[in-house]
Amino acid sequence: MIKNILYFVVLTGVVCQSYGQSLVNDGAEIMLQESAVVFSTESFVNRNNGQIKGDGTMDFAEAMNFAVINPGVVIGDLSFDSSLINSSAAGFMLDIQGNAGIGIENGHDHVFVDGDLVMNGILDIATIDGFVPATTDSFTIISYTGNISGQFTAVTLGGNLTGFAVDYTLPGQIRLVHESILSVQEATIESLQVFPNPTNDFIYIRSLDKIDRVEVYNLIGKQVLVTTKTDKVDLGRLAKGMYLVKIYSEQKFNVKKIKVQ
Structure with missing residues (x-):
């Protein structure tokens, strides 16, 4: 009906x-x-x-x-x-x-x-x-x-x-x-590692390429953090849940999904 x-x-x-x-x-x-x-x-x-x-x-x-x-x-x-x-x-x-x-x-x-x-x-x-x-x-x-x-x-x-x-x-x-x-394209950042995942506070970012900037988004698309201090990123102030971490290196970027617990 x-x-x-x-x-x-x-x-x-x-x-x-x-x-x-x-x-x-x-x-x-x-x-x-x-x-x-x-x-x-x-x-x-x-x-x-x-x-x-x-x-x-x-x-x-x-x-x-x-x-x-x-x-x-x-x-x-x-x-x-x-x-x-x-x-x-x-x-x-x-x-x-x-x-x-x-x-x-x-x-x-x-x-x-x-x-x-x-x-x-x-x-x-x-x-x-x-x-x-x-x-x-x-x-x-x-x-x-x-x-x-x-x-x-x-x-x-x-x-x-x-x-x-x-x-x-x-x-x-x-x-x-x-x-x-x-103009910044998604492409592989060489030897990129993001850990630990899940995390309670910090994530560490390691790569052979120089990391310029890190942006963090919640799952409804709101940017909750942006930083140029890219080797150690503090997520401890964020609410528990899943986040998208967008990592930039020159004219390319990668996206990683991270859980804050």
Whole structure:
């Protein structure tokens, strides 16, 4: 049985349920407010120019997008607690208000997928409120925990994003970065060792190549540490969990997954 949603607004704290059936948004706007949750034991389909907007979680066995995903009212963070399959008709409309972080005021829109991600369709992204990003800024626009296949088939950059491009090189993240950053390619750093793993505090980095910089990201793409003191890196202040450690050497980098316990 398919349930069509003609108009659907999820207000603060309201949880919408549909057990044993799929949900189909047929051209309406679904607005999630203040971490609201929409869930079903089956699948969700967004189609016919339907829009998923706001801040909250879509919790389904699987989500299929044939229309528009547009986080936030101004800036927002939308989560899918499942795989997300995007068709060629899919569109992502994202804004960058500043470099304060993911899904917060003066930050940028973000989509989180707790599962596999099939990319397709169009990315339409722009700066707002006069924000001008620096060439060193990077914006994690989509994070995912599973495997990824495909890429956006077209990208439209608005506002002050001249020289920026989409980057798929970091595991678990799709970022918007300046083209000067993309000139650094992922390649093998000779005899690279990162230990211990897991760690309680420090990691040690050894290589025959000179290490220039180390960046540490959590699994939703937020940079939590950057340092040029590269032989011994202190992770002791980070919360327990998994992190991506990006290690730079001249025009190349490697990424290692490290557990802090």
